[in-house]
Every structure is written in structure tokens, then in C-alpha cells.
Amino acid sequence: MVKKNGGDQVLALGNQLCFAVYSTAHAFNRVYKPLLDRLRLTYPQYLVMLVLWERDGVAVKEIGERLFLDSGTLTPLLKRLEAAQLVKRTRSLEDERQVLIALTPQGQELREKAKAVPQAILAATACSVSELATARDQLVALRDRLNAAAGE
Amino acid sequence: MVKKNGGDQVLALGNQLCFAVYSTAHAFNRVYKPLLDRLRLTYPQYLVMLVLWERDGVAVKEIGERLFLDSGTLTPLLKRLEAAQLVKRTRSLEDERQVLIALTPQGQELREKAKAVPQAILAATACSVSELATARDQLVALRDRLNAAAGE
DNA sequence: CACAATTAGATTGTGTGCAATTAAAAATGC
DNA sequence: GCATTTTTAATTGCACACAATCTAATTGTG
Incomplete structure (x- = not known):
């Protein structure tokens, strides 16, 4: 009985790690949002701009x-970047x-303003470099093991 | 000059960690999807069911x-679970x-079928328990530090 | 060359996520 | 004890994310 419960707890670890990843991604987004609003x-648009920069x-x-995204996501996103x-x-x-x-001149200029972002992120993590x-x-x-398991 | 580039690389670490989290969350989702389709x-509906179970x-x-989600996300999700x-x-x-x-009898029954999920996830991570x-x-x-930094 | 198979994007439909607003109920202050 | 504030959900609007499907262009094969 005790052994069985212990096994269940071990099984739940995968679920817990996934939720930790999922909820940390949301938490990162909450930190990025006010920075990227400026x-x-x-955030996905910022990732695309990082690739282009x-x-x-x-x-x-x-x-x-590069970003693990498909055209169903990227096509409308890129059209919005073009509209902007x-x-x-x-x-x-x-x-x-x-x-x-291709970046427009405005797209290239934005790179300067974007340099303030990483510093703020670094501070919010409150982590050492290592x-x-x-x-x-x-x-x-x-991630690579998961993608392999998903049959990529 | 060399020092400055090094500084940029350190700055980029926060960005890289965030993207690692973001892309790992997607990778987890790709593993969960075929399991949850059955x-x-x-995945967010599964999380709600875990809470209720x-x-x-x-x-x-x-x-x-519990899930760091607001009513704008949960209300329609819960209505879909109710419709199901x-x-x-x-x-x-x-x-x-x-x-x-509250769970319906079908909602409670689903718990049995759901027990196959954690095992498959555990295998896909290819990680040791520790x-x-x-x-x-x-x-x-x-996550907790990020949420604190986001002013929670 | 012809033609099937593959590839790159676009489109459509479903389901999150979250900000901002609204509405109703409960708690609070004076 | 009544007005004000706070709390809880619902609603609306915008932007991903991805499966499935479609079209057009290219490549591979005989």
C-alpha cells in the first residue's frame, strides 16, 4: 500500500515538471509584457525580431x-509585424x-530600444549567471528529448 | 571591446532561459497531446481535472x-468541460x-483512463527521478521569483 | 519531358491566455 | 444602517498555437 502510493508520487513527477515549465513560461511572460509593451x-513577435536582428x-x-512555430502561427504574426x-x-x-x-529601417531601429529588455529580465530572475x-x-x-519522443 | 561583447552574452542569458522554458512548454504539449486526445x-483542461480529482x-x-489562470481563461474552458x-x-x-x-460521474470515471498519462510523460522525459x-x-x-518581480 | 511526390505558405477552425470592462454580491467604514 | 469599496465571475477583444486542409511551386523519377 505504502509502496503503491510512493509509485504514484514518482509517476506524478512528470506532470509536476510539465506544470512547473508551463507556469514558469506564463510567469516569464508577465515579466516581459510591460517591457515589450513599450x-x-x-513575446512571440519579440522572438521573431531577435531572429531577424x-x-x-x-x-x-x-x-x-528556430522558434519551433509553424506557418499557422507565423503567417498572421508576420502580417502584423508588416502592418506595424x-x-x-x-x-x-x-x-x-x-x-x-526583411527588416525595415524602423525594424532595425527598434533594436536599440530593445536592448533594455534583457537587463530587466536578468534582474527579475534573481539568478546567478551560472x-x-x-x-x-x-x-x-x-526539450530535445521531448521533441524526439513526440516523434520529430 | 571583448569585455562588452561578453557582457552582452551574459545579458542574453535571461532571454535564452525564457526561450528554453517557452519552447520546452511547447515540447511538453506535443507529448501530452496524443495522450490527452484519447x-x-x-492540457489546460487536464490541469483543471487534476485539481478536481x-x-x-x-x-x-x-x-x-492553483493554475495561475484567470476567469477570462477558465470561464470558457469550464463551459466546454460542462458541455462535455x-x-x-x-x-x-x-x-x-x-x-x-463539481465533477459529474463521467468526470470521476475519466480519472481511471487518465492514469495512463503520467507514465507516458515520465518515459518521454528520459530523466531520472532525482x-x-x-x-x-x-x-x-x-517562477515564484518572477511572479514576485512582476509585482504579485 | 511528364507526372507524381514533396515542400513552403496561407487559410480555417478550435482553444487557450490575458487585459479591460461590467455586473452582482459581500464586506467595510463612518 | 447605508454608501463605498472590494471581491468574484462573466464578457469582450486581441494575439497566439496548432491541426487540418488547400494552393502553388519545385523536385525527383522514369
Whole structure:
């Protein structure tokens, strides 16, 4: 009897870890929101801009691979970024199936304003650099195992 | 110059940790989805059912506090669970502002079918028990610090 | 070359998440 | 004891997130 309950508790660990991840993601979002409101970006939009600030003129597919998002999410998001004059969407000439995303001058300028974000995030975590790096690496390893298990 | 780039990398750590959490949450969802499809539940609906299986007849507010969700999310979700005959929503007699959520017989029965879920999750993480527990505890601590920083 | 298979995005539909507002009930203050 | 404030849900509006489906373009194969 005792043994069985113990087994249930071990089983529940996966559920608990998932909920910890899920609720921590929401908590991060609550910290990012007021910072990103000033840039008129949502968090997923900010992620796309980070990709573009790192390398401009990327195809939708590559953005999706980097962020683990599909076109059903990215297409409307990118249209909103285009409506906000931050990016331009153009069909590739070499392969007309691809849509390339390029920063506008305003999109490039926003990078300067966005530099205040990481500092505030770092402070909110109240973690040491090594703790952050360790947690990041463990989560990335876990994520990759989960994606493998999901049959990717 | 070198020092400045190093500083930027440290700053980016918060961003990277947040993205690791965000993308791991999605990865977990991809693992849960086929399991929960059999129960005709989404992951947030599953979380609500876990709360109710632990204690029945809970107010919406308490569910929200446990799961860090507000009524804008929970009200439609609970209505869908009610439409699926898994719960019943009734106004409290003592405090008519509160809506109490009670499991139906079908809602209670579903608990048995749901017992297969945690085992599959545990396997998908490919983690040891101690790794899971450590990761869970670190994330909960991080989440609480973030919520504190967000001014809760 | 022809034509099937694959690939890249867009579209549609469902279900979260959350901010802001509203409405009703309960608690509080004077 | 009544007006004010607070609390609890519901509602509305916006933005993801993803499955399923569709179209157009490219690639692979004979």
C-alpha cells in the first residue's frame, strides 16, 4: 500500500515538471509584457525580431525552425509585424514558394530600444549567471528529448 | 571591446532561459497531446481535472490560484468541460458570487483512463527521478521569483 | 519531358491566455 | 444602517498555437 502510493508520487513527477515549465513560461511572460509593451511587441513577435536582428532576410520556414512555430502561427504574426512597418515580406526570386522576411529601417531601429529588455529580465530572475546557464542547458536537453519522443 | 561583447552574452542569458522554458512548454504539449486526445481533453483542461480529482467542488477562483489562470481563461474552458458532461457549474448558496465546479460521474470515471498519462510523460522525459525533482524545484523557485518581480 | 511526390505558405477552425470592462454580491467604514 | 469599496465571475477583444486542409511551386523519377 505504502509502496503503491510512493509509485504514484514518482509517476506524478512528470506532470509536476510539465506544470512547473508551463507556469514558469506564463510567469516569464508577465515579466516581459510591460517591457515589450513599450516596444509594441508581444513575446512571440519579440522572438521573431531577435531572429531577424541576428540575421536579416530569413525565410518563414527558417524562423519557424528556430522558434519551433509553424506557418499557422507565423503567417498572421508576420502580417502584423508588416502592418506595424517593422518588416517587409517578399517572395524569393529563386524559389517562389518561400517568403523572405526583411527588416525595415524602423525594424532595425527598434533594436536599440530593445536592448533594455534583457537587463530587466536578468534582474527579475534573481539568478546567478551560472544558475541561469545550467537551467537553460538542462531545459534545452529536456526539450530535445521531448521533441524526439513526440516523434520529430 | 571583448569585455562588452561578453557582457552582452551574459545579458542574453535571461532571454535564452525564457526561450528554453517557452519552447520546452511547447515540447511538453506535443507529448501530452496524443495522450490527452484519447481523453478528449486539452492540457489546460487536464490541469483543471487534476485539481478536481484531488478535491471536488472547488470555486473558480481557487482553480485559478492553483493554475495561475484567470476567469477570462477558465470561464470558457469550464463551459466546454460542462458541455462535455465532465463537470457541473453551480452558484454557491453561501456566496452567490462564487461558482463551484463539481465533477459529474463521467468526470470521476475519466480519472481511471487518465492514469495512463503520467507514465507516458515520465518515459518521454528520459530523466531520472532525482533529475525531475531537481528541475521541478528549480523552476518553481524561479517562477515564484518572477511572479514576485512582476509585482504579485 | 511528364507526372507524381514533396515542400513552403496561407487559410480555417478550435482553444487557450490575458487585459479591460461590467455586473452582482459581500464586506467595510463612518 | 447605508454608501463605498472590494471581491468574484462573466464578457469582450486581441494575439497566439496548432491541426487540418488547400494552393502553388519545385523536385525527383522514369
